[in-house]
Amino acid sequence: MPKNIKSAVTYVAFALLVLGIGVYALVMNNTSVQDRLIKRGLATQLSGLVDDYGGDKIDVVFCGVASPMGGAGPRGAAQTCVAVFAGDKFFLVDTGARSADKVASLGLPVGRLNGVLLTHFHSDHIADLGEVHLNSWVRGRPEKLRVYGGPGVNKVVDGFNLAYGQDYRYRTDHHGEDYTPTAHAGLVARPIKADSVIYDEDGVTITAVTVSHPPIEPALAFRFDYGGRSVLISGDTVKDNNLIAAARNVDVLIHEVLQPDLVDTLVATLGENGQPKLAKIIEDTLDYHTTPVEAAQAANLANADLLVFYHYAPMPQNALMDRIFMRGVSDVRPEGVLGALEGTRLSLPAKNDAIKISD
């Protein structure tokens, strides 16, 4: 490089470095510049929140796909939570740990949440009820938060109300009745009868389906029907004939999965590394979940259009684990299988057979 060009390049690089240091110093030391940058960032985030969920379609958004096994990692850590929008209705199916944060970061419109449906009362399905209550209350939920579940839901609701009762009062005392009204504070139990239609309003039908997750009773799946489209969410279950019958010709079957080879490896490794108690607990999970191959068989028997895996045990955090999860699946079901991650969205327009998948 000629000497004069070389010195010009050196000069420009030096000038850029000085400029960069100047901008950095300006931002780090000037409070009004800092405030303006934060305001602009927030405004960009808020203006990006568009509530185009539901309407003349069913939308499903995954706000948590992990189980108690291996949630922390690059794919996220929220335990079970599925948002379902149908017509103008919005329900969350389960609210596992960290799912409320995911609901908020996805910008889901919790101010219009019509209720939470609990498949069963394992902690990875109910842990964030308190946070979902607060987030929806401060965004204008127009009634107490309805919590639908089988026998025992009253205990869960009473327990959360007892634990959070002081919080409800603090918020109203501080922010006032206009913003955090007492009339809308708290959870209200909606006990439901399994194997029946538990909700039927404005064209949206929800059916509770008994599944098998022994010794937990009840354990439920939920089927949503709207505009000729349908989605069934398994909750926790073994491969179950009642679920398969209820999922007959469903557009989307969302099924929990446990990968037995991964669990075996986890159990052996824990045992070899001085954690026999945890190894035994994890080994016990093998008998009350469904393998990916079994879920594929269930989807075929039900004639489901699309099978979607969720509630992974353990949570696959990389491409290698993805491959292990898919072992044997394509032999049973070569097409129509999707692994959901946090933020995966499915849209099913009414009176149509399209399924749009986006992140």
Ligand SMILES: [Zn+2]
């Ligand atoms: Zn679970």
Ligand SMILES: [Zn+2]
């Ligand atoms: Zn469970």
